[in-house]
Amino acid sequence: xxxxxxxxxxxxxxxxxxxxxxxxxxxxxxxxxITYKNxxxxxxxxxxxxxxxxxxxxxxxxxxxLVEEINKQFGKIDILINNAGITKDGLLMRMSEEDWDLxxxxxxxxxxxxxxxxxxxxxxxxxxKIVNITSISGIIGNAxxxxxxxxxxxxxxxxxxxxxxxxxxxxxxxxxAPGFIxxxxxxxxxxxVKQNYxxxxxxxxxxxxxxxxxxxxxxxxxxxxxxxxxxxxIDGGLVM
Ligand code: NAP
Numbered sequence: 001x002x003x004x005x006x007x008x009x010x011x012x013x014x015x016x017x018x019x020x021x022x023x024x025x026x027x028x029x030x031x032x033x034i035t036y037k038n039x040x041x042x043x044x045x046x047x048x049x050x051x052x053x054x055x056x057x058x059x060x061x062x063x064x065x066l067v068e069e070i071n072k073q074f075g076k077i078d079i080l081i082n083n084a085g086i087t088k089d090g091l092l093m094r095m096s097e098e099d100w101d102l103x104x105x106x107x108x109x110x111x112x113x114x115x116x117x118x119x120x121x122x123x124x125x126x127x128x129k130i131v132n133i134t135s136i137s138g139i140i141g142n143a144x145x146x147x148x149x150x151x152x153x154x155x156x157x158x159x160x161x162x163x164x165x166x167x168x169x170x171x172x173x174x175x176x177a178p179g180f181i182x183x184x185x186x187x188x189x190x191x192x193v194k195q196n197y198x199x200x201x202x203x204x205x206x207x208x209x210x211x212x213x214x215x216x217x218x219x220x221x222x223x224x225x226x227x228x229x230x231x232x233x234i235d236g237g238l239v240m
Pocket of ligand 1: 011012013014015016017018035037038039040055056057058059081084085086087106133134136150151177178179180183184185186
């Protein structure tokens, strides 16, 4: 896979899965830009030559101005990875409207915002790869995650529709649905919950961010040029 001349934009790249994806693309020689919402270890990313910008994915204005800035600097965006995501878990009966809105705005509207912003320049270049990070929760649901599951199921539908709209312009749009990956997002789950997941995973282990990143890189490469509109699970066999 050759990413040397490629410009790759990764949302939520400051930690977890997004950080691993950013570092992997950078190792392959790509120009990499990450976004975050709250904080970033600037020194770390500066030392790797990865650009970092504060940009709330839910804020269309900030998204448009960031995409404009990148297009001005590099003349294109080849690959967009919509990775930023949050959880605000709780049973439906106790879920606040605020927690519903925050998760939908970040996980679903954020993906819409970035796809909308990059698709026009990508269409002009007749080249683009978009990978949206969804979740197996969006496929099988999960008690306590009505907001999160709805947002991630929305991402799968969005992926399919946009894949159909952009296919004629040589733009591939796919989704990756991780199961249980070792990051800060899953660190906060109790040991009981983790044990319960583990007992249902055929491969009997959780994944590393690097394993997700390898799949994202494949879908972003020209080796995957005949794949579009798909949702690929990476979950140790949990959903099959
Ligand atoms: P994480 O460690 O919690 O990192 C989340 C990243 O998203 C951070 O860089 C964070 O930036 C950024 N972010 C959050 N809200 C944002 C916003 N409004 N605007 C811009 N950036 C924002 O998460 P992760 O575990 O790596 O998960 C990455 C993706 O994989 C998410 O979409 C998640 O739903 C999905 N996923 C994860 C798992 C898992 O097991 N970990 C499983 C299935 C799916 P700040 O640090 O500045 O907040």
